[in-house]
Amino acid sequence: MDILLSLPIASYFFSTSVTSWSTSLNLLFFYMTWSTLVLTHSPIQIELIGATAIRVAFWLVPSLLFLVFDNLVPSVAETIKYNGASALPPRDFKSLSRLLALALVNLSLETVAEACLSLGLSVLWKQPVFRTSTTLPLPWQMIKQLGLLFTLREIFTYYTHRYWLHGTPPPAPPSAISKRIKIPKPPKPRYLPSLHKSYCHKYRSPPFSLQVKVDHPLPFLLHRFLPTYLPALILRNNLHLLTFFVFLSLTTIEETLSHSSYTIIPGIIMGGIAKRTCLHYTGRKQGNYGTWGVLDWVHGTGLGKRDVWDDVRDEASRHQLRRRGEDMVNETGSKVEKTLRRSKRNLDGNKRGRRAISNKKGKGWLVDDEDDGEGDWVP
Known part of the structure; x- marks a missing residue:
């Protein structure tokens, strides 16, 4: 929890551009706090406490605040929601309590799964999964690793979401090859899509932030947990635990905002992600399986008139990049x-x-x- 509450963590990323006494003192204070945590706690404890604190601070707390706002002033909330009043969450206490209980169960399950994997892999490899040392990672190294982590996460999210959770079978081999070698057609998955549809897509309306973790536990782990944790495992040899915390924070904020259905989300690209998420939940046909929309554009599964490149062009013109x-x-x-x-x-x-x-x-x-x-x- 000290990692999250230490405000100087933000100044670390700007230490190369802002040369003020306050930034230097904040960086020194953060380094002392981080060194104390590393020297007094095991890497597994730091990882689990930090990851849980990030999910609570960047998903659970904002989701509950959005839920309170939507229920207290629905007349104002529907004016800044996609599809208006249909995007408001259910107001009866019984439905909300069930959704909150399922979300908390999945949050606990996510923490337990990460604890089991990290502990088991650390025993198997005889070293911590992520590099946990008092030496801070370099900013440029963090930027490169974050770019690779987001790329791998988008790939895992798209193909898992499309082929496993929405019942789209993988492409069959060419007919000529299948006739010669007698390769059977890939079966259409039924169990996982039915679970995902009955839990996550129970309400055919734009989502609200609490629905990020409202799903059956098995589809939830495949859709939310593994696409975030597996890329970190791939880069485990050079990945610092702080870099994993930054990656987890950014993905959690992104999921919380994209599922809020608010039209006033800052940034054209982030607003485009929120709109594509709403179309995925409300579209008549299936699509928008990825987060950033790049693979949906490549495979032709995007929904709506705008795609990710329209958002990029708007963002570029907004900031006058040319x-x-x-x-x-x-x-x-x-x-x-x-x-x-x-x-x-x-x-x-x-x-x-x-x-x-x-x-x-x-x-x-x-x-x-x-x-x-x-x-x-x-x-």
Whole structure:
């Protein structure tokens, strides 16, 4: 819990760009807090406590706040929800208590599954799953690893969600090959899609944030837990535990906001993710299996008139990336041009200032470095 409550954790990522006394003190305070945790607790304890605190702080608390807001002022909430009043959560106490109980059960199950896997793998490998040391990871290394983690998570999420949880069978081999080798057609899964549909898609309406963990435990582990934990296991040799915490925090915030069905979510890309999530829950046909929409665009399973590239173009135009890029190129070109002119001027000045002359004593150089017409004799 100390990891989450330590506010200086945010300043660590900006320590290279913000050079103020407060940032340095915050970084020092965070380093001391993290070092104390590493020296006084085992890696498994730090991982489980930190992961549970992140899920509670970034999913459970905001979900309950959104739920209270939607039920206390539904007339205001429906104006900022996709599909209006149909996006409001159920208001009866019995339904809400069941949904909350199932969500808490899945939260506990997620923690138990992570504890069992981390403990078992650490015993098998004779070392912690994630690198837990007092040495902090470098910011650029964290950025590269986070990009790879999000890419692997999107791949696992899309194919698990599409083929296992929505009953779409994997593509069959070509007919010519199947006739020669007699390969049977892949069966259409039935058990997992029925569980996922009866629990997660029970209400054919836009979701609310509590529904992130409202599903049957087996589809929930396949859809929410494994796509987040497996990429971290793939990079376990070089992955610091702090990087895993940052990745888990970002994915939890993303899931909470994308399932809120609010139209006022900041950012065009994040707003596009929320809209695609709503279309997945309310669409007449199946689609939008991924989070970011890239694989849906590749496989043609996207729903709605807009795709992920429309969101990227809107985000770029919003932040004026093209104009900023042109200004950066022009500024860089002007700096290079000034440097070349300065180098050429210095070279010409040296040629004019050093003139070979001869006198009776011998040959030498007349040095005129100041370019004032008066030189000094250098034998």
